[in-house]
Amino acid sequence: MKEQLRKNLDEVIWNIEQARIGVNEHHIVKLVAVGKYSDEENIKTLYELGQRAFGENQVQQLETRMQNLEELPLEWHMMGTLQSNKINKLIELRPSLFQSLDSLKLAEALNQRLAERHQTMNTLLQINAANEESKSGVSADEAYDTYVQIKESCPQIKLKGVMSIGAHSANEKLIQQSFEKTYKIYESLKKYDANICSMGMSNDYELAIQCGSNLVRIGSKIFK
Numbered sequence: 001m002k003e004q005l006r007k008n009l010d011e012v013i014w015n016i017e018q019a020r021i022g023v024n025e026h027h028i029v030k031l032v033a034v035g036k037y038s039d040e041e042n043i044k045t046l047y048e049l050g051q052r053a054f055g056e057n058q059v060q061q062l063e064t065r066m067q068n069l070e071e072l073p074l075e076w077h078m079m080g081t082l083q084s085n086k087i088n089k090l091i092e093l094r095p096s097l098f099q100s101l102d103s104l105k106l107a108e109a110l111n112q113r114l115a116e117r118h119q120t121m122n123t124l125l126q127i128n129a130a131n132e133e134s135k136s137g138v139s140a141d142e143a144y145d146t147y148v149q150i151k152e153s154c155p156q157i158k159l160k161g162v163m164s165i166g167a168h169s170a171n172e173k174l175i176q177q178s179f180e181k182t183y184k185i186y187e188s189l190k191k192y193d194a195n196i197c198s199m200g201m202s203n204d205y206e207l208a209i210q211c212g213s214n215l216v217r218i219g220s221k222i223f224k
Ligand SMILES: *Cc1c(COP(=O)(O)O)cnc(C)c1O
Pocket: 034, 036, 057, 079, 080, 165, 201, 202, 203, 217, 218, 219, 220, 221
């Protein structure tokens, strides 16, 4: 398994490298390995291979893994829908980045609980760029205003940029359009210190990087 993981990781890193050099040599892309289909043993193996940033999409699983892998200096990202009854748990876990803040209402609730604990949290605003029923996130039309409003009214939430899942489609053009839309919003938010544009998963990360992504979240291509 270790050899397989090494091969997968090398391939993903190589592809990221090719794609980012194609944008320009100063375009740095961060890789977050998403362990949700895998186990702690494999996460540990990836750590030994040099990977440091890991993501989960459920608070419960994030907690278990953070606890069981506590001895390793890992950076943890939360990237799934956050139920309001899990807010306190997430705050307790102090993730390095909460990537899936998907509404103003959630931001306000999170901000209030953070304030009670004198804590802050680094977050990304999730954008549902392709306007899909199945996905959470603010619409592309509302994203800019929502971002600014959270910035202004939720001081405990440290917004660092945006996250989006590419359009669910076999048509690459549609996926590309959804990335371009998200990137445009990200660019317009740079004046509010947005510096992370999280786009791209196993099936579309190279395209996402070509569209300006500087953080990719990859699960199956690494852990398969
Ligand atoms: C599962 C997941 C990923 C990784 O998905 P793969 O297609 O396996 O790379 C990335 N982002 C989010 C939000 C996820 O839930």
